[in-house]
Amino acid sequence: MTINAALTELSALLGDRLSRSKPDLEAHGASETHFAAAPPDAVAYPESTGEVADILRICHAHGCPVIAYGAGTALEGHTSAIAGGISLDLARMNRVLDIRQGDMQAVVQPGLTREELNRELRTTGLFFSVDPGANASIGGMAATRASGTTAVRYGTMRDNIRALEVVMADGRVIRTGSGARKSSSGYDLTGLFLGSEGTLGVITELTVQLHGQPEAISAAVCAFERMEDAVDAVVAVIQIGIPVARIEFVDAESVRAVNAYSGTDLPAKPHIFVEFHGSESAVAEDAERFREVVDEFGAEGIRTATRTEDRTALWTARHHAYWACLGLKPGATAVVTDVCVPISRLAEAIEETRADIAASTIPGPMLGHVGDGNFHAALLIEPGNAAELAEAKRLASRMAERALRMGGTITGEHGIGFGKLAYMEAEHGAAWDVMGEIKRALDPANILNPGKVVRGQ
Amino acid sequence: MTINAALTELSALLGDRLSRSKPDLEAHGASETHFAAAPPDAVAYPESTGEVADILRICHAHGCPVIAYGAGTALEGHTSAIAGGISLDLARMNRVLDIRQGDMQAVVQPGLTREELNRELRTTGLFFSVDPGANASIGGMAATRASGTTAVRYGTMRDNIRALEVVMADGRVIRTGSGARKSSSGYDLTGLFLGSEGTLGVITELTVQLHGQPEAISAAVCAFERMEDAVDAVVAVIQIGIPVARIEFVDAESVRAVNAYSGTDLPAKPHIFVEFHGSESAVAEDAERFREVVDEFGAEGIRTATRTEDRTALWTARHHAYWACLGLKPGATAVVTDVCVPISRLAEAIEETRADIAASTIPGPMLGHVGDGNFHAALLIEPGNAAELAEAKRLASRMAERALRMGGTITGEHGIGFGKLAYMEAEHGAAWDVMGEIKRALDPANILNPGKVVRGQ
Numbered sequence: 001m002t003i004n005a006a007l008t009e010l011s012a013l014l015g016d017r018l019s020r021s022k023p024d025l026e027a028h029g030a031s032e033t034h035f036a037a038a039p040p041d042a043v044a045y046p047e048s049t050g051e052v053a054d055i056l057r058i059c060h061a062h063g064c065p066v067i068a069y070g071a072g073t074a075l076e077g078h079t080s081a082i083a084g085g086i087s088l089d090l091a092r093m094n095r096v097l098d099i100r101q102g103d104m105q106a107v108v109q110p111g112l113t114r115e116e117l118n119r120e121l122r123t124t125g126l127f128f129s130v131d132p133g134a135n136a137s138i139g140g141m142a143a144t145r146a147s148g149t150t151a152v153r154y155g156t157m158r159d160n161i162r163a164l165e166v167v168m169a170d171g172r173v174i175r176t177g178s179g180a181r182k183s184s185s186g187y188d189l190t191g192l193f194l195g196s197e198g199t200l201g202v203i204t205e206l207t208v209q210l211h212g213q214p215e216a217i218s219a220a221v222c223a224f225e226r227m228e229d230a231v232d233a234v235v236a237v238i239q240i241g242i243p244v245a246r247i248e249f250v251d252a253e254s255v256r257a258v259n260a261y262s263g264t265d266l267p268a269k270p271h272i273f274v275e276f277h278g279s280e281s282a283v284a285e286d287a288e289r290f291r292e293v294v295d296e297f298g299a300e301g302i303r304t305a306t307r308t309e310d311r312t313a314l315w316t317a318r319h320h321a322y323w324a325c326l327g328l329k330p331g332a333t334a335v336v337t338d339v340c341v342p343i344s345r346l347a348e349a350i351e352e353t354r355a356d357i358a359a360s361t362i363p364g365p366m367l368g369h370v371g372d373g374n375f376h377a378a379l380l381i382e383p384g385n386a387a388e389l390a391e392a393k394r395l396a397s398r399m400a401e402r403a404l405r406m407g408g409t410i411t412g413e414h415g416i417g418f419g420k421l422a423y424m425e426a427e428h429g430a431a432w433d434v435m436g437e438i439k440r441a442l443d444p445a446n447i448l449n450p451g452k453v454v455r456g457q
Numbered sequence: 458m459t460i461n462a463a464l465t466e467l468s469a470l471l472g473d474r475l476s477r478s479k480p481d482l483e484a485h486g487a488s489e490t491h492f493a494a495a496p497p498d499a500v501a502y503p504e505s506t507g508e509v510a511d512i513l514r515i516c517h518a519h520g521c522p523v524i525a526y527g528a529g530t531a532l533e534g535h536t537s538a539i540a541g542g543i544s545l546d547l548a549r550m551n552r553v554l555d556i557r558q559g560d561m562q563a564v565v566q567p568g569l570t571r572e573e574l575n576r577e578l579r580t581t582g583l584f585f586s587v588d589p590g591a592n593a594s595i596g597g598m599a600a601t602r603a604s605g606t607t608a609v610r611y612g613t614m615r616d617n618i619r620a621l622e623v624v625m626a627d628g629r630v631i632r633t634g635s636g637a638r639k640s641s642s643g644y645d646l647t648g649l650f651l652g653s654e655g656t657l658g659v660i661t662e663l664t665v666q667l668h669g670q671p672e673a674i675s676a677a678v679c680a681f682e683r684m685e686d687a688v689d690a691v692v693a694v695i696q697i698g699i700p701v702a703r704i705e706f707v708d709a710e711s712v713r714a715v716n717a718y719s720g721t722d723l724p725a726k727p728h729i730f731v732e733f734h735g736s737e738s739a740v741a742e743d744a745e746r747f748r749e750v751v752d753e754f755g756a757e758g759i760r761t762a763t764r765t766e767d768r769t770a771l772w773t774a775r776h777h778a779y780w781a782c783l784g785l786k787p788g789a790t791a792v793v794t795d796v797c798v799p800i801s802r803l804a805e806a807i808e809e810t811r812a813d814i815a816a817s818t819i820p821g822p823m824l825g826h827v828g829d830g831n832f833h834a835a836l837l838i839e840p841g842n843a844a845e846l847a848e849a850k851r852l853a854s855r856m857a858e859r860a861l862r863m864g865g866t867i868t869g870e871h872g873i874g875f876g877k878l879a880y881m882e883a884e885h886g887a888a889w890d891v892m893g894e895i896k897r898a899l900d901p902a903n904i905l906n907p908g909k910v911v912r913g914q
Contacts, residue, residue, distance in 0.1 A: 102696060102801030145641045156639050158648070159616065174888040179799040179864035181829045182613050184602045184652055184872040185884055186910055187892045191615070191648030195641055212698045239559060241669045282739065342636040344559030372638045407636035415641040427642055431631040434899065435644045441898030442891065453643055 006064035028087035040081035057171035068198035070140030076417030110139020126210040129154035144415035145195030152371030165205035169443040214277035233297035247371040254365040261324035335392035339403035340412030374412030463521035485544035497538035514628035525655035527597030533874030567596020586611035601872035602652030609828030622662035626900040671734035690754035704828040711822040718781035792849035796860035797869030831869030
């Protein structure tokens with residue numbers, strides 16, 4: 001067996017940092033969502049770039065699959081070992097290597113989580129902006145081109161990574177990008193690895209762009225009688241150019257879920273949550289303009305807050321929404337959808353999706369980073385219930401087709417893994433073949449996270 | 458001859474839109490800077506994506522080089538036909554195909570220039586932000602990942618292109634990206650083609666992100682006794698986070714050149730030019746904070762303007778700087794450098810460069826988009842003077858090495874062409890090999906702009 005030959009060599013290299021314990025294998029083969037368990041043959045815990053390179057050289061020689069593993073928060077089966085091989089757990093490579101205050105950059109290892117990074121930055125006046133909700137690892141967020149609530153203002157991982165160190169499939173170590181804020185020096189390899197989900201190389205170091213802590217932050221929440229008014233209000237806010245730092249939509253069903261989960265007493269109606277960052281006077285001006293716009297769409301009960309604890313309380317409903325939604329159907333797991341459409345089609349996309357889910361037999365609370373045109377439905381199913389899974393997949397498939405018909409994408413921020421592989425041909429056509437050509441050029445032995453992102457080889 | 462066989466077929470396809478006239482060949486083989494003429498064997502003028510695909514199929518079959526050509530404003534010999542073949546002039550593919558007001562996007566053909574696009578947008582309240590100075594084509598700007606004066610606020614081409622149509626080397630037509638503002642759907646092919654300088658495919662359509670015309674614009678100019686104070690002031694403005702829309706540095710020698718060229722009477726000292734975009738109150742607040750910061754660095758004679766004609770007059774010196782600098786040495790051509798460093802190293806980088814040029818025998822006025830850490834020296838040489846060219850190359854080489862030593866890049870916005878090929882190994886190391894692997898995968902016959910960006914094959 002090629003995998004077994006690799007494991008023998010890896011065991012000699014790593015000692016007890018190559019684990020074959022059942023709990024370890026199960027943990028690394030599990031999924032946050034509905035995918036069946038697919039454990040690896042072993043879990044490796046490297047402690048340096050050099051070790052990652054050694055591991056890849058061994059696996060390359062033996063054709064053993066290698067699945068880079070961060071915090072395990074991926075939603076599309078990204079880390080499932082569907083072809084066996086090793087899970088390369090980067091948890092021990094979790095240090096902040098450098099904070100470059102003057103350049104507002106930090107150099108970090110991939111296993112560091114975003115919350116850990118922000119804790120380290122607390123006294124610097126700087127922060128790392130990308131916030132996908134889960135406490136994901138920075139390496140994993142880079143590998144999936146993650147975004148989340150603040151992307152509308154500060155951008156996605158694509159906008160906040162300046163440079164990478166990457167170990168290629170054959171063990172070569174390369175550096176991409178630089179400490180400069182821009183460059184026209186050759187192909188944008190940094191951008192190519194961002195979103196490649198561990199299929200083109202293993203990210204072992206990242207230079208991330210930080211932002212100055214805003215002088216002031218204000219938050220606001222308001223409700224709407226009708227979902228279309230909430231969405232139209234968001235679209236107006238974006239098109240007018242009010243510089244929101246976050247702008248989130250939560251539908252009535254999600255609000256009901258949150259009230260049950262968190263003990264809040266929000267009216268069971270569609271809500272918008274918004275946040276402004278800037279100077280005292282700027283956030284006051286922004287909040288006032290926001291109020292004027294949403295008033296025209298019939299916003300009700302606008303509440304605002306500026307103090308940290310009040311803002312946190314105000315945003316509780318949004319922060320807890322995913323777990324609250326799972327609670328709507330006790331014991332449920334979720335098929336989580338993630339479409340993103342041009343902002344001009346957002347209201348239509350959300351309305352059609354709502355009607356579709358309403359006509360279905362399974363619940364599907366909706367929420368989203370609507371300032372980007374990105375929204376999710378958490379389609380709740382009983383684990384192991386094939387009929388419910390089929391219905392959820394039918395709804396998810398219709399959402400994907402709808403997003404593509406409207407000029408959007410099947411995934412705004414979660415990525416492909418193997419959960420969305422079936423839609424890649426529809427979204428990309430011949431460009432999907434080009435992705436495969438790049439994959440074959442950089443990983444000819446197909447050892448890096450095989451079966452994900454590109455067409456099977 | 459493989460090229461001749463291709464020309465015979467191309468002539469049958471294009472008729473008199475395949476030109477072999479001497480003036481056409483000379484114009485397409487010329488350089489804006491110091492490179493020797495390298496005319497193509499013919500110039501093709503396609504009028505549609507289908508024709509571009511047909512041309513590439515023919516050239517692919519015969520191994521005939523194809524050099525995509527926009528407005529011919531590249532500075533590193535990007536469009537020189539150093540291996541012969543055809544220049545693919547996209548000037549006839551210059552239409553605005555769609556303006557998507559609600560999404561703040563436009564769909565354009567590659568031969569359209571940025572000034573033409575902004576003229577078309579004049580009544581929409583929107584504008585295309587990327588401004589490299591020259592009236593470049595949008596396709597060419599995409600192919601070089603161009604930026605310019607507004608990148609500090611609105612980003613580079615990397616940040617302002619949402620989707621592309623690209624014809625691959627073998628004539629396949631693909632679409633990358635989507636109309637959505639973000640996506641995690643597979644490899645970022647859009648980003649890969651941006652900056653690939655026509656070596657991976659020919660861009661035939663672009664979806665560009667537009668921005669709302671700011672409600673108010675204010676501009677300011679000030680002088681400093683010493684260059685280091687001017688640069689330190691810029692660094693402080695950026696680090697404090699004043700949201701400048703443009704912030705430009707022009708050295709004393711460039712100011713002298715502009716005074717001679719444009720009849721202005723600015724003091725012959727280092728200057729900063731700045732612009733603010735926003736609401737009336739925001740730009741006033743920004744300008745006031747700017748004044749407070751630069752005062753601390755000894756700024757002299759701060760002048761401000763808000764009316765369009767006053768702002769234009771104020772910025773004249775900056776707008777005319779390149780041509781004015783050429784005028785410093787009548788009949789001169791220029792070796793134009795383009796390094797970009799982390800902002801924390803900017804003062805040091807500029808100071809070392811100034812000392813280097815001061816000790817040299819040739820003039821080299823300096824200016825730059827310093828908010829990004831990007832600056833240029835125009836090293837002025839007599840055409841055909843080998844000693845002066847060698848000296849300019851020595852200075853340019855030292856600038857490149859300096860930028861790399863400081864964690865920066867050899868080119869912030871001009872790209873590689875073949876003028877900067879010699880520094881690619883130093884900047885990228887093994888990553889340059891990876892670029893070559895991608896090139897070979899997507900253009901195995903090496904027909905797309907051969908001899909540029911990647912290592913010779």
